Amino acid sequence: xxxxxxxxxxxxxxxxxxxxxxxxxREAQVARILEGARLCFLKSxxxxxxxxxxxxxxxxxxxxxxxxxxxxxxxxxxICAADKEADAKILxxxxxxxxxxxxxxxxxxxxxxxxxxxxxxPLFAEIYAxxxxxxxxxQILDDSMCEVTEVIGAALHNAVKSGEINPVLPLEQxxxxxxxxGHGLVTEDLPRIGIPIQTMEPAVxxxxxxxxxxxxxxxxxxxxxxxxxxxxx
Amino acid sequence: xxxxxxxxxxxxxxxxxxxxxxxxxREAQVARILEGARLCFLKSxxxxxxxxxxxxxxxxxxxxxxxxxxxxxxxxxxICAADKEADAKILxxxxxxxxxxxxxxxxxxxxxxxxxxxxxxPLFAEIYAxxxxxxxxxQILDDSMCEVTEVIGAALHNAVKSGEINPVLPLEQxxxxxxxxGHGLVTEDLPRIGIPIQTMEPAVxxxxxxxxxxxxxxxxxxxxxxxxxxxxx
DNA sequence: CCGATGAGAATGAACGTTCGCACTCTTTAT
DNA sequence: ATAAAGAGTGCGAACGTTCATTCTCATCGG
Numbered sequence: 001x002x003x004x005x006x007x008x009x010x011x012x013x014x015x016x017x018x019x020x021x022x023x024x025x026r027e028a029q030v031a032r033i034l035e036g037a038r039l040c041f042l043k044s045x046x047x048x049x050x051x052x053x054x055x056x057x058x059x060x061x062x063x064x065x066x067x068x069x070x071x072x073x074x075x076x077x078x079i080c081a082a083d084k085e086a087d088a089k090i091l092x093x094x095x096x097x098x099x100x101x102x103x104x105x106x107x108x109x110x111x112x113x114x115x116x117x118x119x120x121x122p123l124f125a126e127i128y129a130x131x132x133x134x135x136x137x138x139q140i141l142d143d144s145m146c147e148v149t150e151v152i153g154a155a156l157h158n159a160v161k162s163g164e165i166n167p168v169l170p171l172e173q174x175x176x177x178x179x180x181x182g183h184g185l186v187t188e189d190l191p192r193i194g195i196p197i198q199t200m201e202p203a204v205x206x207x208x209x210x211x212x213x214x215x216x217x218x219x220x221x222x223x224x225x226x227x228x229x230x231x232x233x
Numbered sequence: 234x235x236x237x238x239x240x241x242x243x244x245x246x247x248x249x250x251x252x253x254x255x256x257x258x259r260e261a262q263v264a265r266i267l268e269g270a271r272l273c274f275l276k277s278x279x280x281x282x283x284x285x286x287x288x289x290x291x292x293x294x295x296x297x298x299x300x301x302x303x304x305x306x307x308x309x310x311x312i313c314a315a316d317k318e319a320d321a322k323i324l325x326x327x328x329x330x331x332x333x334x335x336x337x338x339x340x341x342x343x344x345x346x347x348x349x350x351x352x353x354x355p356l357f358a359e360i361y362a363x364x365x366x367x368x369x370x371x372q373i374l375d376d377s378m379c380e381v382t383e384v385i386g387a388a389l390h391n392a393v394k395s396g397e398i399n400p401v402l403p404l405e406q407x408x409x410x411x412x413x414x415g416h417g418l419v420t421e422d423l424p425r426i427g428i429p430i431q432t433m434e435p436a437v438x439x440x441x442x443x444x445x446x447x448x449x450x451x452x453x454x455x456x457x458x459x460x461x462x463x464x465x466x
Numbered sequence: 467c468c469g470a471t472g473a474g475a476a477t478g479a480a481c482g483t484t485c486g487c488a489c490t491c492t493t494t495a496t
Numbered sequence: 497a498t499a500a501a502g503a504g505t506g507c508g509a510a511c512g513t514t515c516a517t518t519c520t521c522a523t524c525g526g
Contacts, residue, residue, distance in 0.1 A: 022491085022504080029505090045366055047280035051482055061507045062483075072482065122365035128420070129362040132355035133278055168435045173428050177418070177436045184417020185410070187361070195406050202401045203410045203444055210443025211436055254525085255470085262471095284516055294473045295517075305516065 030068055033058045034082065037075045042123055046076050046130050073136070080127055080137060083120065084144040090114065091148055095155040100164060101214055103155075104178075105205045112186040113197045121189040128187075149175050156212070165212040178211060263301050266291045267315065270308045275356055279309050279363050306369070313360055313370060316353065317377040323347065324381055328388040333397060334447055336388075337411075338438045345419040346430045354422040361420075382408050389445070398445040411444060 036057030040049035051072055055062050069075050090111045097103025115121045131137040153175045159165045167174050185204070191197060269290030273282035284305055288295050302308050323344045330336025348354045364370040386408045392398045400407050418437070424430060 026504090043366060045280060045362060047278060048366070050480075052480085063485085063508070064506045066483070067505065122362070125358065125362040125365055129278060129355070129358040132358055133276060133281070168439045169432070173432050174436060176421070176423055176426060176428055177433055180417045180421035180423060181414040181440065182417065183421060184413045184415065188409070188413035188416060190409055190413060193409060195409055199402070199406050200410055203407060206401045206443035206446075207414065207440045210439035213439075258471095283514075285514090296474070296519085297472045299517070300471065 026068075029060075033060065033065055033068055033075070034078060036060075038079055038123070041076070041079060041126060042119065045126055076130070077136065077140065079123070080130075080140050083123065083127065084140060086114070086120075087111070087144060087148070091151055095151055100155060100159040101205070101208055101212065104152075104208050105201065108182050108185065108204055108208075109197055109201060111182070112190075112200070115186050116189055116191045116197065121187060121192075124187045145179070148179065152179070159212075163215060165214045167212050168210075174211060178208070181207065259301070262293075262297075266293065266298055266301055266308070267311060269293075271312055271356070274309070274312060274359060275352065278359055309363070310369060310373065312356070313363075313373050316356065316360060317373060319347070319353075320344070320377060320381070324384055328384055333388060333392040334438065334441055334445065337385075337441050338434065341415050341418065341437055341441075342430055342434060344415070345423075345433070348419050349422055349424045349430065354420060354425075357420045378412070381412065385412070392445075396448060398447045400445050402444075407444060411441070414440060 033054070036059070037049070037054045040053045040057050043049070044053065051062060051065070054075070055065050058065060069078070090107055093110060094103045094107030097106070115124060127137065127141065131141045153171050156165070156167065156171050156175065160167065160171070169177070185200070190200065266287070269292075270282070270287045272290050273286045276282065277286065284295060284298070287308070288298050291298065302311070323340055326343060327336045327340030330339070348357060360370070360374065364374045386404050389398070389400065389404050389408065393400065393404070402410070418433070423433065
């Protein structure tokens, strides 16, 4: 059951630096497998998709596929990890915006948009369900969650210190709650039921403003939904 | 593949009204099976739990179990339907409260509480994931979702008419968005990571208030987080 | 005695994974 | 330059297991 963890290919430095074929080909094959696996998992779920299905989708025999991934589980983990990396990118947008309200609003909406366009929303649900019982998957998810919590928490902490916002709750509690709500927003795939992402902007902003209670000069923000805070907790 | 849909037991009227043993015994067996199935699905997921596991959990042989449920799929559907019924109960609380803000706030929190206490949160994730690919499951979920949307939508509509609230968005858009956020809140199982349900109260209220923008006399509400609306969309 | 119920072995399919073999490059030896 | 060796890669049959479901037979209440 214990394979060496050579899922990822060796670094190119292991070969002549100008030799393209071997290393690049291997990377391309890995990509093909992951893409096929993603499609199958999307259609049938982690447990429902068979290795046969995945082989077919990747245009490859089982023998060949197993040269790249030692088990079905390793495939699932690779897919999850890739998904979490995509999340991290979005995160950057959120915390680097000049206004924390704008950053979080557009960050959440981009996340939803990306998930919808890439058709990954169902996979998200799958990952969550799998994490509920598979400890290895749980770890991947928790690590990612932890990292996100810290980065957002730090950004909010700065905003609090500079007097930009005055949250309804201590940050340790507020951040997970906002993330949970955001998680619901992006997994529900609202565009599918006729609610375009852009429509959600005022609602998302209202939620964030409601929870962060920015001082007036920060709260004006964009299109609609003006709210001003009146009291400190 | 096409069995008669006699998943649920025949109504008691089909037997002598004073005959307890047959009908009651059958109902008890069904309950035992469903409880065992629930535990197994919780632990291993719909696809991961085997009929053998479920038989063992229900203290029953496969031959016996199949006298009550014609397939594994019918078991899954029964579990989902039971779950959706539990949701409907919570819904009553929400719309019958004198203040729509209070009703929705406490309704959401009760839902989260119940899901956490009954340990059903992981099943929720499982149901969602399954619905993403199984059309029959999708139907069950959509029907429930549709019903909830209507009831909440109607309650909000009344509140708008009476001038109690002035939502940031048209209701057809707002309701699904709020439900999505609520869904995220209850499935994330925040108590598990150290955030007790009651802590979430101000945050949930802030979200709801932010989105519904009640007039001042309704907005005062409980503990914290006072927000007042200033403009119409 | 009959229909409902239960146990548990049996069945056939599907699954994840492995194996043996063939083929193709790349490197090394001649 | 050519041959031999070796590693990487691919195929698809085969293996052992597990699974959902069915079958057969026994039991029991009415």
